[in-house]
Amino acid sequence: MEERYFTIGMAGHIDHGKTSLTKALTNVDTDRLKEEKERGISIELGYAPLQLEDDVFVSIVDVPGHERFIRQMIAGVAGIDLVVLVVAADEGIMPQTEEHLEILQFLGVERCIVAISKMDRVDEVMLELVTDDIKERLSGTVFHEAPYIVLDSLSGTGINELKQLILTELKSTDFRDAYGSFRLPIDQVFTVQGQGTVVRGTVYEGVVRKAAQLMVLPAGIPVKARQIQVHHEEREQARAGQRTAINLGGIERTAVKRGDVLVDSEHFLVTDTIDVALQVIGRKFAPLKQRTAVRLHIGTSEVMGKVVFFDRNELERTQDEVLCQIRLDEKIVVRRGDRFILRRPSPMETIGGGWVIQPNGGKYRFGQETIAMLRHQQQGTPEDLVADALSKSLLLDQQQLMQQTSLDDGILNETLAEGLASGVWLEIPRQGYSLTKTFIKIKNELLARLRQFHEDFPMRKGMGKAELIQSAGAAYPKPLLEFSLNLMMEQHELQRSGQFVAVALFEPHLPKKWRARMEQIVGSLEKDGFQAEKWEAYFAGSPLPKPEIAELTAYLLESGQAYQLREDTLIHRKAFDQALNLLRTNTGSSFDLKQAKEILNLSRKYMIPFLDLLDELNFTRRSEDQRYWMEEEL
Incomplete structure (x- = not known):
């Protein structure tokens, strides 16, 4: 049975019981800092593990509820699969709850459980009024069908029912697969005596393995994963959906910060200009003028920049999606489709959020011609749609591509033929299609694994083919690995002797040391x-x-x-x-x-x-x- 990993967030107003509920679920107190204990509020992100079944593992993110710590909240909920919206029965929906709801929707979170906490403080009439108020507030949001549960964290009432409800919701959620390039937006950086620099974050995509060669972006600093922990337990690897800490070799603590991104390939774009589709908040706000300074939150990054409009000189409350550009003061790492939050730096308030259309924006003229171009990019060319689908799933057959791109059979066939001719993707016989850059990534990984194997076992003919495939099986589909191995042999980059595979020209030899x-x-x-x-x-x-x-x-x-x-x-x-x-x-x-x-x-x-x-x-x-x-x- 394949293990599934999810990240869920505890969101809501300050002092509504998020930390207590997390502790009741996991027996972990996520308030770690001395000032958090003294003041009774969460300042930094807190994390706790929860195993619901043998194959279902959850990381719970307890995010700060106070307005002054909203940036930590945004960093925490970026990348979660489900949110538990905690509302105290004796207070109901509060302003911070409203802002959390807006942020969650802008970040693309679609699943929610409403947990009405502190039930012991109110009678049934008050509880019914609070429940009705919450339902009314959620009626115009994506969470209008969210299930409700009433509980008390201190007595434990409703905790087991909440666990079952979480499991039910997650079982109908598409879990993050480990296919694709590894990406971990960093939200915490610290040092451990005798170990060096350690970074923490939630793995957005891919798999990271111990001893892997990685890179810290946007600075482009090469590092090595010396040790990997998942909720304080040492592991050989961590995969998409898991909360992990990685001890990095080759970098000083001062050279890495929150907002940096840890990756394993060169396919990630570093940029300071992004074209976006922006949706603003539903309530009235002060108009946002052309080239106004804004604060962008994307992943765990928090960067200042200027917003550039092409069809207006100021932005007011609107239900329409606004196509515009954000020019940043610093480089960031993004991909098409990444979600973001836009806030005004002074006074601090959320303006809206949306998704990245083009990570590498250019300089465009003001006018409808640019808007038409952005709208075309937003929809994506057939090649863009196929490439995006293959980037996420790595290997898809024609039927699956039609489902994921909504392209008709004729256009898809033409697009596939053009991509094959230009070498953008490869056809895997009887299996489907994959990006050429995915094959290159697999090739580099397999060569690295074999070279390490030859270094560890120089007297052996090579590594068993089945063992080599299994070692990479968590990150890539087996048919794609088989195809890649065969192609590498055809290209004379690998050699095979019976069941053993080795790097071309390798000969077993006595180790230098002995x-x-x-x-x-x-x-x-x-x-x-x-x-x-x-x-x-x-x-x-x-x-x-x-x-x-x-x-x-x-x-x-x-x-x-x-x-x-x-x-x-x-x-x-x-x-x-x-x-x-x-x-x-x-x-x-x-x-x-x-x-x-x-x-x-x-x-x-x-x-x-x-x-x-x-x-x-x-x-x-x-x-x-x-x-x-x-x-x-x-």
Whole structure:
């Protein structure tokens, strides 16, 4: 059963019980800071793990409710799959609740559970009034069909019911798959003594593995994932939907900050000009004039910039979507479709939100021509739509592409043909289509894994093909991995020997660290010839670790430099070849044990295993007391 990972947020007004509810669900107190304890409010983002079933894992984000900490709230809810809107029964909907609701909708959160907390403080009449008020407030939002639950965090009333309700909602939610390039917007940075720089965030997409080579954007600083933790437990990897902390090698604490993005590929765009589709808040606000300074919140980034309109000189309350541009004071990392919040820096208020049409905006003329161009970009060209679909799902057949792009059969066929001709995507026989850049990413990852394997196990022929596919199976569909491996072999970047796969031109060899000692042992085996001691005797007093001894044994046998004479004895190939040639030269088409003993002058201890080895290697065939040379029978 495939494990599924989700992130849910606790949102609502200050002191409505979000932190208490999180603790009741998870037994984790998310108020960590001393000032949070003293003041009784959440300042920084708090996180807690919740496992609902064997295969359903949840990270709960407890976001600050106070207006002054709204930026932390935005960073926390960016990327959540479900929100639990906490409303205190004795206060009802408050101004901060309203703003949280607006932000959640602008960020594309579609699923909500309303948790009416502190039920013990009101009677049934008041509870009914508060419930009706909340339903009225939500009636014009995407949350108008949200389920409700009444609970008390301190007594535990309603907590189990809430867990079941969360599970029900998440089971009907598309969970984030791990396909695609890894991306983690950073929301916390700190240092651990003796470990160095650690970053935290929610994995938006892809998979990150221990020892992976990553990059901190927008600065473009290469780093290495030295250690990965998911809710304080060390893991070999973290995937989309999981809350994770990564210990980074190769970067100082001062060189990374909240809002930076950790990625594993060069396919992410760094930009300071974005074309957007903006929806403003539903209540009245002071008009936003042309080129007014604004504060953009996207992912965990918070950047100042100027808003540029092409069809008006100021923006007032409207139900229409506004196509415009935001020119930023700093570089950010975004993709088409990323959601954002726009706020006025002074006085601090939310203006609206929307999504990124074009991450790499240009300079355009004022007028309807530019609006028409932006609207065309908003809708996307057929190639854009196919590329976007393949970026998210990595491998899709024609039927799936039609469903996800809404293109008709004729236009899709034409688009696919053009993309194949230009090399933008590849066709995987009987499976579908994938982006060429996805293949390049897979190729680089597989080569990196194999090079690391060769470094760790230099005496092996290579890595098992099944093992290699399994190691990348969490991030990529198996058919795409199979196709990529075959294509890499066709392009002579990989070589295959039976079930083993290796980097082209790789040859098994003794490890540099132990080469001298291993060569000494092999030399002693060669010198002893057919008087070889038990194999373990050659390592007596040697500092070679047991795993290296096992690797050397397998290497000598697989490369044909030695033969297994008995269970505990090896002989060097030189001794084997000498005995074989001597016996072949001095016998006819067949021979018996007595003849062999006279020719080779070996004791029965070595003679019987040697003759059995000849049979096993198909040099001879035994029939009663005679052995026949195989080539003599041909």
